[in-house]
Amino acid sequence: ETGVTQTPRHLVMGMTNKKSLKCEQHLGHNAMYWYKQSAKKPLELMFVYSLEERVENNSVPSRFSPECPNSSHLFLHLHTLQPEDSALYLCASSQVSSQGNYGYTFGSGTRLTVV
Amino acid sequence: RKEVEQDPGPFNVPEGATVAFNCTYSNSASQSFFWYRQDCRKEPKLLMSVYSSGNEDGRFTAQLNRASQYISLLIRDSKLSDSATYLCAQPGRLYFGRGTQLTVWP
Numbered sequence: 001e002t003g004v005t006q007t008p009r010h011l012v013m014g015m016t017n018k019k020s021l022k023c024e025q026h027l028g029h030n031a032m033y034w035y036k037q038s039a040k041k042p043l044e045l046m047f048v049y050s051l052e053e054r055v056e057n058n059s060v061p062s063r064f065s066p067e068c069p070n071s072s073h074l075f076l077h078l079h080t081l082q083p084e085d086s087a088l089y090l091c092a093s094s095q096v097s098s099q100g101n102y103g104y105t106f107g108s109g110t111r112l113t114v115v
Numbered sequence: 116r117k118e119v120e121q122d123p124g125p126f127n128v129p130e131g132a133t134v135a136f137n138c139t140y141s142n143s144a145s146q147s148f149f150w151y152r153q154d155c156r157k158e159p160k161l162l163m164s165v166y167s168s169g170n171e172d173g174r175f176t177a178q179l180n181r182a183s184q185y186i187s188l189l190i191r192d193s194k195l196s197d198s199a200t201y202l203c204a205q206p207g208r209l210y211f212g213r214g215t216q217l218t219v220w221p
Contacts, residue, residue, distance in 0.1 A: 041213070042202075042211050042212060042213040042214065043159070043202070043211040045210065088156075090158055090159075100146075100147075100206060101206050104149070104161065104204075104206075105161075106158040106159050106160070107158060108157070108158050109157075109158050111156070
């Protein structure tokens, strides 16, 4: 079983749909992250959860809503998206301690297309 | 100013060449950095960690220059399979650079 698993791998949705992306980590990490990667742009950090609390929200539109029910699962709920939201959405996890941030591992991503 | 900045390239080199990328950073307190490799339509994967003493792994050498606030990645004897985008990242919230695209041609 891979360390960080994301589902679905591909998603096509209309602008009026509601869908959710799922991420699960099997590494025993205590922090999880959502990133967005658009064509020709750097990876953008969207949300950070550490010990199941959201500790960072980088000015992401409210049509993206994260949920972290426990340290192993992370969701990204999507509603009324725009075509410019089409991108690769990557989940990552890591182990955060007083010494630093270790073992950063990415999932394979969900390629989202909004039509 | 962005946390981490990279020259996006692209770098096109022949097989066997030596190629180097630089990445500048703004947070002078950072003690370590990462180089990630990302293949087309795949997730980034950790290539090397970079500490003040530098790091070498086979054909890959990473260096940290604190005075000038940049990190470098040197690839010797390039292989076709080295073609990818190389991302530098600063730890903590792991801010990434834009990535440098490398193509190695036969």
